[in-house]
Structures are given as C-alpha cells and as structure tokens.
Amino acid sequence: MNDIGEFTLLLALATALYGCVAYIMSARGNRGDLYLSADRTPFIVWVCVVISSLCLWKAFLTDDFSLQYVWAYSNRELDTFYKVSSFWGGQKGSLLFWTLLLSTYMLVVYFQNRRKNLKVVPYAMAVILAIIVFFLFLINFSTNPFERIPLPPEDGRGLNPLLQNYWMVIHPPTLYLGYVGFTVPFAFAVAALVSKDLDDGWIRMTRKWTLLSWFFLCMGNLFGASWAYVELGWGGYWAWDPVENAAFMPLLVATAYLHSVMIQEKKDMMKVWNMTLILLTFVMTIFGTFITRSGLIQSVHTFDEATLGYYFLAFLAVIIVASVGLIIARLPLLKSANELDSLLSRESSFLFNNLVLLGIAFATFWGTIFPIISEAVRGVKITVGPPFYNQVNVPIGLALLALIGIGPVIAWRRATFSNLKKNFFKPVTAGIIAAVALFPVLPLGSRTEIYTYITFVLCVFVLTSMFTEFYKGTVSRMGLHDESAAAALATMTWRNKRRYGGYIVHVGVVLIFAGIAGSQAYGIHTEKHLQLGESFEIRGYTITYEKLIAVEATNVKTRIIAQLAVERDEKRYWTARPEKEFYKGQNQPVSEVDVLSTWKEDLYMILADFREDESATIKVYVNPMVSWIWTGGWIIAFGAMISMWPDRLEQRRRLDRVRKQERLFPSPAQE
Amino acid sequence: MQTLPRTFIHPGIFGDTFLLKMFMGLSTLVWISVSQVSAVSAGSLLQDVENALMCKCDDKCGKVLMNCTCSTADKTRGKFSKMLESGLTVEQIIKTQVAEHGETILSAPTKFGFNLTAWLTPFIALVAGGFGVRKVLRTCVGRKDGGDSAVAPTSEPKVSAKYSKRLQDELDGIEL
Numbered sequence: 001m002n003d004i005g006e007f008t009l010l011l012a013l014a015t016a017l018y019g020c021v022a023y024i025m026s027a028r029g030n031r032g033d034l035y036l037s038a039d040r041t042p043f044i045v046w047v048c049v050v051i052s053s054l055c056l057w058k059a060f061l062t063d064d065f066s067l068q069y070v071w072a073y074s075n076r077e078l079d080t081f082y083k084v085s086s087f088w089g090g091q092k093g094s095l096l097f098w099t100l101l102l103s104t105y106m107l108v109v110y111f112q113n114r115r116k117n118l119k120v121v122p123y124a125m126a127v128i129l130a131i132i133v134f135f136l137f138l139i140n141f142s143t144n145p146f147e148r149i150p151l152p153p154e155d156g157r158g159l160n161p162l163l164q165n166y167w168m169v170i171h172p173p174t175l176y177l178g179y180v181g182f183t184v185p186f187a188f189a190v191a192a193l194v195s196k197d198l199d200d201g202w203i204r205m206t207r208k209w210t211l212l213s214w215f216f217l218c219m220g221n222l223f224g225a226s227w228a229y230v231e232l233g234w235g236g237y238w239a240w241d242p243v244e245n246a247a248f249m250p251l252l253v254a255t256a257y258l259h260s261v262m263i264q265e266k267k268d269m270m271k272v273w274n275m276t277l278i279l280l281t282f283v284m285t286i287f288g289t290f291i292t293r294s295g296l297i298q299s300v301h302t303f304d305e306a307t308l309g310y311y312f313l314a315f316l317a318v319i320i321v322a323s324v325g326l327i328i329a330r331l332p333l334l335k336s337a338n339e340l341d342s343l344l345s346r347e348s349s350f351l352f353n354n355l356v357l358l359g360i361a362f363a364t365f366w367g368t369i370f371p372i373i374s375e376a377v378r379g380v381k382i383t384v385g386p387p388f389y390n391q392v393n394v395p396i397g398l399a400l401l402a403l404i405g406i407g408p409v410i411a412w413r414r415a416t417f418s419n420l421k422k423n424f425f426k427p428v429t430a431g432i433i434a435a436v437a438l439f440p441v442l443p444l445g446s447r448t449e450i451y452t453y454i455t456f457v458l459c460v461f462v463l464t465s466m467f468t469e470f471y472k473g474t475v476s477r478m479g480l481h482d483e484s485a486a487a488a489l490a491t492m493t494w495r496n497k498r499r500y501g502g503y504i505v506h507v508g509v510v511l512i513f514a515g516i517a518g519s520q521a522y523g524i525h526t527e528k529h530l531q532l533g534e535s536f537e538i539r540g541y542t543i544t545y546e547k548l549i550a551v552e553a554t555n556v557k558t559r560i561i562a563q564l565a566v567e568r569d570e571k572r573y574w575t576a577r578p579e580k581e582f583y584k585g586q587n588q589p590v591s592e593v594d595v596l597s598t599w600k601e602d603l604y605m606i607l608a609d610f611r612e613d614e615s616a617t618i619k620v621y622v623n624p625m626v627s628w629i630w631t632g633g634w635i636i637a638f639g640a641m642i643s644m645w646p647d648r649l650e651q652r653r654r655l656d657r658v659r660k661q662e663r664l665f666p667s668p669a670q671e
Numbered sequence: 672m673q674t675l676p677r678t679f680i681h682p683g684i685f686g687d688t689f690l691l692k693m694f695m696g697l698s699t700l701v702w703i704s705v706s707q708v709s710a711v712s713a714g715s716l717l718q719d720v721e722n723a724l725m726c727k728c729d730d731k732c733g734k735v736l737m738n739c740t741c742s743t744a745d746k747t748r749g750k751f752s753k754m755l756e757s758g759l760t761v762e763q764i765i766k767t768q769v770a771e772h773g774e775t776i777l778s779a780p781t782k783f784g785f786n787l788t789a790w791l792t793p794f795i796a797l798v799a800g801g802f803g804v805r806k807v808l809r810t811c812v813g814r815k816d817g818g819d820s821a822v823a824p825t826s827e828p829k830v831s832a833k834y835s836k837r838l839q840d841e842l843d844g845i846e847l
Contacts, residue, residue, distance in 0.1 A: 234738040241733060269811075340811035348808050355800045363793035370780065370789045378785055383725050385735050385778035392793050591740060608745070 002067060005055030006146040009096075012048035012103075013136040015041050016129045023126035027119075027195070035122060042110040042125065045132060046103040053100045056093060056145055060086050066152035069093060069145045075156035077556045078164075085169045086159050091293060091308070092145035094172070098289075099135045101173075101180040106132065109184055113205065120202055123191035124184075131183055134315055138308060158556065161583045161590040167227035175220030175247060179285040181213025182250065186282035189275055193326040198271065198333050203261055208644055210261075210278075214254045215640040221247050222633040233591030233606050235525060235621035237629070238516075240389040245368045246288030252361040253281045256354040263347050264336075266412065271334040272327065273354075279323040284361075286316050291368075342414035349407040356400045363392045394451050398458060401513050404506050405462030408469055426468050431461035452521035459514045466503050466510075473500075497642050504639030508632040515628030525621040532614055539622045541603060542567040543576075548614045556584040559592075562607045562616045566596070578607040578618070602626045719761045720751045724768055725778050735778045 019041025026035035056069075060083045065071040073086040073093070088097040106128045113121045139145065185206040192202040224244065225237040238244060257277035263270050294309025327334070340347055367384040375381045409423035435457045442456070443449050470489065473496075477488040493500040528536045530545040537543070549561040561579040565572055578594045596603040601624040609617035721737035728741035736744060754764050768776050780786035 233740050234734065236738055239734060239738060340808065343808050343812050348804075351804045351808065355797070355804050359793065359797040359800065362796050366789065366793055366796075374780070374785070374789075380774055382774045382780055382786065383776070383778060384780060384789065385725060386738075387722060387735070387779040388789065391779075392790070396793075396797065588742065606740075608740075 001055045001058055002064070002146050002148070005052045005059075006144070008048040008052040008055075009136060009140050009144075009146070012045050012052065012099075013133065013140055015044045015048065016132045016136060019045065020126045020129035020133060023122045023129065027122040027126075035118075038122070038125070039110075039114060041129065042103075042106050045129070046107045049096075049100050049103045049136075053087070053096060056096060057084065057087055060084070063156070064152075065154070065156050066148055067145070068147045068149050071149060071153060071156045073156070073159050075158040075556065077554045078156075078159055081166075081169065082159055082164050085163075085172075088172050088176070089159055089163055089168070092139070092143045092147075094176075095135055095139050095143060096145050097173075098176060098180060099132060099139065101176055102128070102132055102135065102183060105180060105184055109187075109209075117197070117201060117205070119195045119197045120188065120191045120205075123194045124187040127187035127190045128183060131187075138311055142308065142311065158583065158585065161581060161586055162231060164590075165227060165231045167223060167231065171220060171223040171227050174216050174223055178213050178215070178217025178220050179247075179250070179288065181209060181216060182254065182278075182282050182285050184209040184213070185278050189278045190323065190326065193275065193330050196330065196333055198330065200264055200268070203264060203274070207261075210254065210258060211640060211644045214251070214258060215637065215644065217247065217251045217254065218636060218640070219633065221251060222630070222636075226630060229626070230593060230595065231590075233593050235523070235604055235606075235619075235623060237626070240367070240386045242291050242368045243288065245364045245389075246284070246291045249361045249364055250281050250284035250288065252357045252364075253277060253284055256357040256361075257281060259350045259357075260354050263350055267339075267347065269336050269339075269347075271336050272331065275327055275334065277354075279319075279327075283316065283319055283323075286312065286319065290316060344410065344415045344420075346407060346410045346412045346415075349403060349410050353400070353403045353407060356396055356403060359396050360393050360400065363396065364389065367392070397513070398451070398454055401455065401458045401462060401510070404509060405458065405465040408503065408506070409465050423468075427461045427465035430464035431457055434460035446521075448521045452517040455513055455517035459510050462510050463507065466507050469503055470500070493642065497645050497647055501639045501641070501643030501645075504642060505636050506639075508635030508637075508639060511628045511632030511635060515625045515630075515632060518625030518628065519623045522625075523621060523623045525619065527608060527617060527619045529609075529615060529617045538620050539601075540568060541573070541620075541622075543605075543618070543620060545616060545618065548610055548616060553581075558582045560607070560610060562610065562618065564605060564618065566603065574603070576603070576605040578605040580607050580610070597627045599627055600624065716755050716761055717748070717752055720755070720764050721748065723761070723765055723778055724776055727772060727776060 019038050022034050022038035022041070025031065026038055056067075058064075059067050059070045060074050061080065063070070063074070063076050065074075069090060069092045070086075073089040074083055078086070086093070088094040106125070109128065110125065113124075185202075188202040188206045192198055221244075224247065228239065229237040254277075257274060260270055260277060261274050264274050290309065290312035293307075293312055342348075367388050370384050371382055405427055409420075409427065411419055411423075438453060438456055442453050444453055470492075473492045474485055474489045477483060477492050478485060481488065481491075483491065524539060526536070526538055528534075530536070532545060532547065535542055535544040544565045544567070546563045546565055549559075549563060551559040551561065553559050559579050559581050561577050564576040564578070566574040566576055574596045576594045576596070579592045580589045581592055582589045591606055591608075594605045601622055604621040604623055606619040606621075607616060608619045718737060722735060724736045726732055726734050726736050726739035726741055726744055727747070728739065728743045732739060732741055734740075736747060751764055754767075755761075759767075765777070774781070780789040782790055
C-alpha cells in the first residue's frame with residue numbers, strides 16, 4: 001500500500017504539471033484538443049491524491065511503523081479517533097492533507113465551471129494546478145510521508161498529548177478548509193488578470209467560495225480558541241502566538257475584501273483595491289503556512305521538523321511578484337469611473353471599515369515579524385507578546401466596533417442630514433442610555449476596565465442599530481403584505497439573504513467583542529493548596545476538595561483526578577473533576593480542566609499539582625462572559641449560512657449571463 | 672437617475688469628511704483617556720511582573736509568565752514574590768531579569784530607541800491610510816461633481832419647498 005501511496009503522489013505531480021501547462025497552452029493558443037485533454041487532469045489528480053491519502057490513513061490505522069511519519073505521530077495505544085487525526089498532526093501529513101483539500105476544491109470548481117466562461121476558467125484551473133504542483137513537489141521530494149524506516153520498530157513514539165483532544169479532529173481541518181479555500185478566489189482573480197476579463201464576473205463566480213472560506217477560517221480561529229481554553233489550562237483562549245496571528249490576518253483582510261467587493265458590484269469601483277485584497281488574503285494564508293513550517297518565528301504551533309522555510313519563502317516571493325506585476329500590467333483595464341455621490345455614504349463607511357481592518361491586520365503582522373526586524377537591525381532578538389497586541393489592537397478594534405454599527409444605517413450613495421438623524425437616533429440614544437446606566441455600575445480603575453466600558457456601550461449602540469434594521473424591514477413588510485411579524489421577518493431575511501445574513505454575522509461579532517471585553521476585565525483567579533476536606537471561597541462559590549482519584553486509563557496513560565464540590569447559597573451546585581494526565585515517555589503531564597459554563601460566567605478549575613499525602617493545588621478562574629464568545633461564533637455561523645445559501649434569482653441571472661458568454665465564446669466541444 | 676444637488680447635505684456638519692473626523696476624534700479621545708488612567712492604575716505588583724515577563728521554561732512554551740502552566744512557572748513566581756517582599760520594585764526585578772536573560776524575556780518591546788518603531792508604526796500606517804482614504808473620497812466625489820456639472824443644467828431646478836421636502840422624505844426611505 002505504501003508503494004501505491006508513493007506512486008500515486010508522483011503520478012499526481014506529473015498529471016498536475018501537465019494539466020497546468022495544457023490549460024495555459026489551450027487558452028493562449030485557442031486549442032480545443034489541448035483543452036479537452038487538460039480538462040481530464042483535475043479528476044486524475046484528485047483520484048491520485050485521494051488514493052495516496054487513503055494509503056496513509058491505512059498505515060495509521062494498521063500501526064504500520066515502517067513509515068517514519070506513522071512512527072513519529074502514533075502508537076499502538078492511541079485511540080482510533082486520534083489515529084485518524086494524526087494524519088495532519090505533523091508537517092508531512094498536514095501538507096498531504098492540504099493537497100487533498102485543495103484537489104477536492106479544484107474538482108468542485110471544475111464541475112461547477114467546466115463549460116462556463118472559457119476565457120477565465122482555464123487560467124483559473126491552471127493557477128490551482130500550479131499551486132498543487134508546488135505542494136506535491138514538496139511532498140514528493142522534501143517531506144515524503146511515505147518515507148520508510150529500514151528496521152521498523154515495534155511501537156510508535158505517539159501523538160503529542162496536547163493533540164489528543166477532540167478539537168484536534170475539528171480545529172485543523174476547519175482552519176485548513178478556510179486557508180485552502182482562498183486559493184479559489186485567488187486563482188480566479190489571477191485568471192481574470194491574465195485573460196483581461198476584468199468585469200465583476202470573477203467576483204460573482206467566486207463570491208460563495210470567498211464566503212465559505214471566510215466562514216471556515218472564522219470558525220477555525222474560534223475552534224482554536226476553544227481548544228486552547230479547554231486544553232492548555234491557563235484560563236485564556238487567545239495568546240497572540242505568531243501562528244494564531246497568522247490565522248487571524250487573512251481573516252481580517254478577507255473581511256475587508258467581503259465589504260469592499262460590494263462597492264465594485266454596486267458601482268463598478270475599486271477594482272484594483274479588490275484585486276489587491278484577494279491577492280493579499282492568499283499571500284497571508286501562505287505566510288501562515290510559512291511561519292509554521294520555517295521555524296523562523298518561535299511558536300507553540302511550529303512543527304518539530306520545520307524545514308521548509310526557504311521553499312515557502314520562494315513561493316511567497318513568486319506569488320507576490322507575479323500578482324503585483326499582473327496588477328501593474330493591467331492597471332489601464334482596471335481603471336473604473338470611481339465616482340462617489342457623497343463623502344457621507346455607505347461606500348465611504350466601507351472604505352473606513354477597510355482601513356481599520358487592514359490597520360489591525362498590519363499591526364498584527366508588524367508585531368509578528370518585529371522580532372526578525374529587531375534581530376536584523378540591532379542584532380537583538382526580542383519578544384512581542386500579548387501586552388503589545390492588546391495595547392495596539394484594542395483601540396483600533398473599538399473603532400471597528402463603532403463602524404459595524406455606523407455602516408448599516410448610512411444609506412448607499414448619499415446620506416442626508418434628515419436620513420442620518422432618523423437612522424442614528426435610536427442607536428445613539430440606546431448607546432447614551434447604556435453609557436449612563438453602566439457608568440455607576442462598572443469599575444473604571446484600569447485601562448482594561450475603561451476599554452470594557454467603552455466596548456459595552458458600543459455593543460449596545462451596534463446591536464440597536466442592527467435590530468432597528470430588522471425592525472424597520474419587518475414592519476414595512478407587515479404593512480405591505482399583511483403578514484405576521486414572524487412571517488414578515490423570515491420572508492424578509494430569506495429574500496435578502498446576503499444583507500440580513502450579514503447583519504446576523506455582525507450580531508455574532510458584537511457578542512464576541514462583549515465576551516472578550518468582559519472576560520478580560522472582570523475575571524479573577526486564585527490558587528490554593530488544599531488538604532482533603534478543606535474549602536475556600538471565590539466570588540460566591542464555596543469549593544471543597546473531596547478526594548483524589550488515580551485511574552490507569554490505558555497502558556500509556558494515567559489519569560489523576562481531583563474531585564471538588566462546588567456550593568452556592570449552601571447548596572451543592574456542581575462537582576468538578578479537573579485532572580492531570582500522565583503519558584509514558586512524556587516529561588510534562590497534561591492538564592484537563594473542568595469548566596462549568598453559564599451565560600454569566602465560567603467556573604474554570606485546574607488541578608495544578610498534587611502530593612503523595614493526597615493534598616492538591618487547585619487553580620480556579622472565574623471568567624465572566626466567555627460563553628458569549630462561543631455563542632457569538634455560532635451566530636456568525638448561522639448568519640454566514642444564510643448569506644451563503646443558494647439564491648435562485650441570483651442563479652437565474654448568472655445562467656443568463658453564462659449563456660450570453662457562451663454565445664460569444666463557444667466551447668471547443670461546440671466548435 | 673438624477674442625483675440630488677449638494678445643497679441637500681447639511682453644509683455645517685457634513686461639508687467635509689465627517690466620518691474621518693469622527694473616527695479620528697473618537698480614537699484620540701479613547702487613546703487619551705485610557706493613557707491617562709493606565710499611569711494611575713497599579714494592580715497587583717506580582718501580576719505586573721508576571722505580565723511583563725515571558726516564561727523561560729525548557730519547553731519554550733512562548734507564553735507570558737502570567738499565563739504559563741509549565742512546571743517551572745510556579746517556582747519562578749515564588750522567586751519574584753520573594754523579591755517583591757524583600758523590597759525590590761517591579762522595575763528593578765524586570766531589570767535584573769533583562770540583565771540575566773536579555774531583552775527577549777520582556778513580553779513586549781520597550782518604548783524607547785529602535786523598539787519605539789514597533790509601537791508607532793501601526794498608528795502611523797493607520798493615520799497615513801486615513802489620509803489616503805480621505806484623498807480617494809475627495810477625488811471620487813470631486814469627479815462625480817465635475818461629471819455632473821458637464822451634463823447638468825447650470826442652474827438648480829426650481830422646486831417648491833413642499834416638493835423638495837416630500838422628495839427628501841421619499842429618498843430617505845429608499846434602501847438602494
């Protein structure tokens with residue numbers, strides 16, 4: 001099987017290379033025979049990569065330690081669940097997984113678009129294939145997951161205990177689905193530039209792809225935060241680690257793109273800007289991969305065998321030079337009328353939204369690379385940690401939050417004074433009431449507390465602005481169609497999926513802002529060394545240490561569990577069981593925290609230490625409003641689903657357009 | 672569709688890049704108010720030390736000491752606690768750590784010398800971007816106004832105040 005896996009990888013590389021060249025030649029030379037030949041390669045590449053992936057999965061599931069990769073990331077005792085996820089646990093497998101996702105996306109693009117826009121699609125397929133060639137080249141010649149060990153050992157080294165968590169099965173694939181997904185809009189953008197077909201056709205063809213990739217990237221970031229929260233045991237969810245930053249930056253740039261692209265669709269403006277943003281988004285996804293695989297910047301996420309830095313650096317350089325070169329070459333064609341009716345319009349608020357989003361992205365990028373700059377300039381390596389990002393990004397983030405509320409209530413094209421007065425009255429009034437009501441209640445003694453106060457006030461402002469939009473639309477529809485409020489709301493949202501789906505996403509973002517602010521400002525924690533039966537109090541909870549339990553979970557894993565009774569108002573409220581897991585051959589035990597999560601606050605318990613006399617050190621965090629962050633995430637998911645849901649009207653319009661194009665550019669088969 | 676004459680925009684308030692001014696004003700206000708407070712607030716001294724220094728465990732966990740769960744972290748915290756009890760200030764403790772481990776132990780760049788560029792560059796970029804957006808907006812609106820003036824009649828149509836107000840109300844209700 002391993003030979004088959006290795007062979008199919010080589011076959012996939014050769015086919016992808018051929019497909020890439022053939023697509024370009026067919027498009028340039030208008031050769032139908034070559035096009036038909038190239039058109040078979042996406043499926044062949046996908047089949048080869050799938051076979052290769054199945055071979056690797058089989059090696060994991062059958063404990064084939066003759067493969068160096070399986071030996072390094074699995075052992076006989078590992079749960080089947082984690083044997084499946086070990087596939088992407090290391091650098092070699094993760095590159096193959098990336099290629100698997102990319103080739104699957106390519107196949108979907110192929111089926112969606114083969115016989116459509118024959119000017120752009122062949123180039124787009126060529127770009128995707130070229131990127132697949134790069135990854136397959138690395139897999140075949142630099143980090144082959146099918147590399148053998150001459151004398152196979154009896155057992156494997158095992159998966160890092162921190163990766164033995166159910167989030168390991170969810171978080172990396174979700175993040176990868178986002179990262180890889182941006183290849184599609186990037187490929188179509190490049191194809192539009194090469195083919196000089198620079199109307200908004202490529203944007204419409206890839207709109208759903210962009211939304212889908214954005215959705216996965218957003219969810220991937222939130223799942224990562226959730227994983228860090230329950231697994232790393234430090235009471236937090238975001239540490240501004242370079243790799244976290246690397247996943248956050250494309251999300252910001254893509255968000256800017258999703259907003260500014262609306263201006264191009266409505267007013268045929270900002271073509272250069274949108275092109276730049278989507279290219280930058282893709283560059284950022286590769287930059288994130290570069291960080292984890294170069295070892296250049298220290299991160300907990302960096303792979304052990306991070307040796308691919310130069311390859312990714314070269315790849316980044318090629319992408320940047322080619323993209324910038326193409327944009328410059330096509331500047332005359334990208335010029336648009338660029339006419340705005342007023343300085344005060346939703347278009348201009350989107351420009352400011354872009355500015356702020358890119359501001360945060362730049363600050364994050366700057367902080368991530370500053371240690372390298374410092375070392376190059378001064379010869380001194382420094383650390384840029386959370387205090388930097390919090391001080392720089394929080395004020396900019398507040399401006400972004402304000403803009404989320406301002407944007408939707410400003411009219412497209414031109415806002416008038418009476419219009420603004422009418423639309424802003426309720427949100428601003430609600431914001432002022434919130435400011436006055438919260439002022440005496442919330443502590444304002446530190447920078448964090450002041451930021452939190454401002455955040456809460458802005459959240460009220462933004463939520464009122466969003467709900468007013470829903471209210472206005474619903475009331476208007478009720479009057480026009482004689483519908484009930486629920487029916488009017490549902491129909492209105494369903495008929496304007498993009499707009500109201502977007503508003504729902506904004507509501508989710510507001511909850512995330514509120515959750516972050518509340519948990520950062522009002523959290524408390526304490527650490528106590530307790531004998532059996534001893535108690536202590538924290539924010540109204542009485543915590544009693546009841547017993548210490550040792551469980552031999554498997555041959556390689558021992559669990560030490562501390563049982564704690566949590567009382568509130570003299571009633572048993574919850575039984576907490578934080579634990580430490582000891583893995584054979586690992587120096588550090590892994591903490592498994594226990595969390596009682598409510599809408600108000602999380603009670604977060606960690607078994608920090610224990611002794612032979614059964615005394616234990618317990619760390620307790622009371623983190624307010626953390627569940628708001630996860631709830632916000634699910635609301636974002638719901639809103640994004642609505643936005644992405646296929647729209648029959650839009651499809652009909654698109655079909656008409658495609659038919660028109662096909663009449664102009666008949667496919668080779670028709671010729 | 673004919674666009675509204677510029678006189679519909681309240682000249683006193685919206686004559687210039689209102690959003691830019693509002694954004695800059697809000698940011699400055701937040702920045703100033705928060706900077707003032709940060710100097711006053713002290714918090715727990717040990718927490719200040721823990722927040723200012725990175726964990727230096729063998730695992731290279733890359734976390735701020737306050738968030739670190741490595742086995743050596745508690746020992747380090749205990750050491751700093753004793754140093755504070757002995758009368759050393761937060762700044763003195765940080766200085767001794769920098770002397771021992773180098774600048775890399777600090778959780779954020781210092782705010783002097785070359786490191787100042789780390790703090791200032793994002794804001795300089797943001798302000799520069801703000802001016803860029805302002806310029807783009809002015810150019811785009813100017814172009815539109817110029818374009819309109821070429822085809823539009825030189826004098827504004829004479830509409831009665833009543834119809835003007837009615838049109839205004841109708842337009843306010845339209846979501847384009």
